[in-house]
Amino acid sequence: MQPFQRAHIDTVVQLAALGADAPAALRHDEVIRRSWLRCVQEHALDPTRMQEAVILPSGRLREHQDQLEAFLHIARHGLEALYQQVAGMGYVVLLTDARGVTVDFLGDLQHGDLRRAGLYLGADWSEHHAGTCGVGTCITTGEALTVHLDDHFDATHIPLTCTTAPIHDATGRLTAVLDISAMSAPQPKGSQHLALQMVKLYATQIENADFLHRFRGEWILRLAPAPQFLDVNPEYLLAVDSAGRVIGHNRRAQRLLETDLRRPLRGRGYEQVFDAPFHEIGRFVQARPADQRAVMLADGRQLLFMTATPPPPRPAAPAIPKERRLPAPLAALSGGDAALDRQIERAARLVNSPMSLLVTGETGTGKEFFAKALHASSERRSRPFIAVNCAAIPETLIESELFGHLPGSFSGAGPRAKRGLIQEADGGTLFLDEIGDMPRPLQARLLRVLAEREVLPLGATRAVPVNLRVIAATHCDLEALVREGRFRDDLYYRLNGARFHLPPLRERGDIGWVIDTLLGGDEGPAEMSADARGCLLAHRWPGNLRELRNVLDYARAVRSTGAIQRADLPELRVHAMAPPRDGAGPAAARHAPTPDPARPRQPVAASEAAAAAELQQRLRAAHWNVSAVARDLGLSRMTMYRRMKRWGIVSPNSMDGSSH
Template identity: 40%
Template sequence: MRSSSSPSPGLYPGLAPGGPLALRQARQHLLEFGHCPSGLLDERLARSWARSAAAGLAPTGRAAATDHASTGTLRQALAHNHALLAHSRPVMEYLFEQVRHSQSVVVLADRSGMLMHTLGDPHFVGKAERVALTSGASWHEDHRGTNAIGTALAECAAVEVHGGEHYLERNGFLACAASPILSATGELLGILDISSDHRNGHAHTLGLVSTAARMIENRLLVATCKRHIRLHLHREPEGIGSVAEGIVAVSADGWIVGANRTGLALLGLHAGDVGATPLERVADVRLDDLLSHHRRRPQQPQALRLRGGALLFAQVQLDAAVWPAVPSAARPTATEATAAPAHDDALARLDTGDIRWRAAADKARRVVAKPIPVLIQGESGVGKEVFARALHASGPRRDAPFVAINCAAIPESLIESELFGHVAGAFTGARKEGHLGRLREAQGGTLFLDEIGDMPLALQTRLLRVLQERSVTPVGASRAVPVDFALVCATHCQLAQAAEQGRFRADLYYRINGLTVHLPALRERTDFAALVQRLLADLATEQGVPADVQVAPDLLERLAAYPWPGNLRQLASVLRTACAMLAEGDDTLDWHHLPDDIAQALDGAGVALAPAPAPVALGAALPPQSLQELSHHAIDQALQHARGNVSQAARQLGISRQTLYRKLAGRTH
């Protein structure tokens, strides 16, 4: 390759920097002389083209056959990045909704440039797959030349690459915008990208993807810094809680141990200052003063004067379990620490300090003695039935029956007689003595209808009549029987949306929706450590393990950062198994007590969680290796697309709901 000095701008009269003619001329000069001429390309783009050429790539060449990960490598990468994936998927789904009709694909890549998760416009899928814009493909500059993902990795900055700016000509039909995702300590975790047809590129795409990357960073920071004090900062008090807020994690002894990019900028710091800077060096405030203010007025932002004179507003957020480690002068009293409801009831005994859970309990407690139905919403496994039982035990009907019915688990052919009862000989197979029915069994107490969103429409009509008339007509009977019960329902579905779409009776929805409370997912709760201790205390009674059993600190930190797709149900199962593994005299749960799958997921060596449902998942599925795996894979896919709705998943699979329950139960043994 010949070398030459950079040509003067006069050699290329009339060429607009970055225009098509300038790009062609710059590419030709790079091939002939080994470097890009100045003035024709953006400096960042010129550096990337030079790196691409140095990697031995030819602009007209094809991608190497070795730049796509094997199934095993992809599995390992997904497992290693499970926290990044868990917090990115909801943001990616939101981001995709903003660009759904622009022939685009939203992409998440790891720190090596390998694509881990993609959401694509169906009309753009074919084009994207032809250039390997699919899970497992590497878009590092060494493999794909200049592109938004690879160049954002190399520059550790947000980058936009449009059309002919791509080094490989075969990628010239793309317009791509990418932004890095950084950890609380400034470590590069991955890249978020939007790629589309270059004819549909939009001037605001880079800003959109950069904002989404900041949203992911904030979610990760809050999840990974649960054991620290967090300061949420903004120049205006109204900005706290917005995507534009700064977040700074501070240790109990006052050192800055993590921050998002906005937080660093507001404090005038760089990523290298994290872990090496006490808060008092940058702000004219003592940590215990901040905590004392938070103790007195937890929801009120407080003014924070920086050493340079600038004024910020700060709001303290921290897990209740962090209080014992903070300076004693700033600790709350025993009463203030719990800020617990001044109640001694079953709900209060479940309260381990999470503000959102406590707010739900406070609301429900206010209506427990009134004829107002309660609707509990939340993901599967968050403890909706436990909450409902505690609500019943906290009210005036506590000494009467609590009758729980899982509307998704009763066969449709039996649900009517199960709920409403039947008289003797009402139908073939009916009990000779008749059947009271679960609604009448709840007389005087509480009826709990779990997964009510899965109740067949015909039964919804009958239930609505019962609630309106406060009476039940058993199957085969000629007259109604009065009933009196408090009604509590639960669902993981969005019933309001189901009612709008005709999948759930709107009049029944309004009847059962007297008060709606939402229970937070485990990954969203701020009381993880206290919650673990409560579960361990329950297990001590149940399994006879030591009453003072603890979790090793490093393991507890990793458990707190895990996304827990099965929520409290999964956590309780893991702790139950770990306690069973304790040897005589052991009082500390550690890594070797964990089930293998959880231990592998926590240390990044196991199989990743299944991706969340997406409009189109490009190359994300891993091929099953046996007939049994194929069956499991089909069930998992159906449940994902049905968002956990067992009835809907069963219809997609062409099997009965009971058959699907049996298959799911068989996988747990």
């Protein structure tokens, strides 16, 4: 250990011991002092222990990168432009995700010490790992800053200077952190002032580029306090849908307009933001003199200048045969979400195809609604649509339920023959939900039905021909289950004639339309206040459409009269329980299923880790009331216990180690 490192450790220890009573000479900047105290008091880091940089292995790094794949393509240009400005000064450029893991990097790879210093791809710069540092402290405070030399908590890092700025998404959530760091720098912290301004500038440019890409099909409002740079470098950005509701904003617009923290900016009407009617927005589209581009905020506290870019016109639909027009049941599934529209357009071309279809997506994304719309759009619409939840039927009954049985063909069989669900679907559509949970012995029998178009009831010797269309659905990664030997590959390929993936509700651009559609129930359409709507738009909806429907049903039931108010909504707290999606780091370890000490641990597939973690979080939130969670998920208690056993989840209320 070098003398300067020992002296730094003594300073950190003294400040941690004295806290607010530390001499001014030891306090550094206020933000640094507070970070040092967090490192000791909250993160339990030992200032006397010098830690090597944490570099994630390539597999775990790729998981972090996959979560930001589209964003990384947009951000890359900004990183390259920034690196061109600072490379000659000895800096490297890092882009980390919101957890502090470096997902992109530009630097001189011939500099052999970069990896050892942590200035490298895959480095984890979260504050609870690395202590006070540019990235970790930026994530914690949400502010751009410089952590210079001995500002660092860990004495290993005090040769470094790190300057960072946060990048937010269109809802105000932290997406990434932009960082430029150098292995050495002059002592005065003020020497990094220009670096800080550059990082803030490029972080804003990346944030705005991501915003404009995401909302390229909506109204884009560009605003600035003065007209001179309005068209060149607008300070504030808003995205507005065709109904005049704010559906996105950049961080600066959020800070300017979201003065009431209880009312999110997203979901507000145009007239609630500006002192102008939305139907006159066209006057801001064409280039006009500056005084004609002025608009006052609704509260009258500031005059801004605005230009508006309308959504691009939809290309005229070419003349197509009548049978190729979008069927009404499928068209009714979307309010204009681009990803969902692509799936619907593909489905419309296959409504009468005999091939089997596979629908994937998170729990609650509407896979059964999608299958019903396919059936209703097809020539089979007058015949039955039979839905089978493969996870809800007990394993001992699923064979007879699906295939039917003759009298007395097994213990418990009644005196009468029973047609199975496959025969009930004859002439129509058989929808197999949660196909990934079908027991493997039954998969071979189902494969025969698909291949031969005939079904053999239990106890029978002659097969019965059936004419049906099979649509399967799952939230699992079937390919991973095939690799693990838990799902037949031949059945997978038979089911996967065409595949449709439904986006989660949080990623849909038509969520306002979805809310309005669900509000128009059997009792007639219900009104909703802007405050309540904004609350719904800001929620992450881990339960997707199913959760939203439950929330709206609850609100309609408890409201007194008039429009639904925010107070009528149930507490939306599930989003706080959502597990990290990368499965890495201490957070993932906290959410991992608890192994059962009474039985060998069942291996949890990587594809199911998120589902297992989410289930455990739901159970914890419900105080391990299995029945309540099963009802929320639309599953039977037996299915819940089956999944808990498979994923090694054990209730702390089970004194004997049994899930039951």
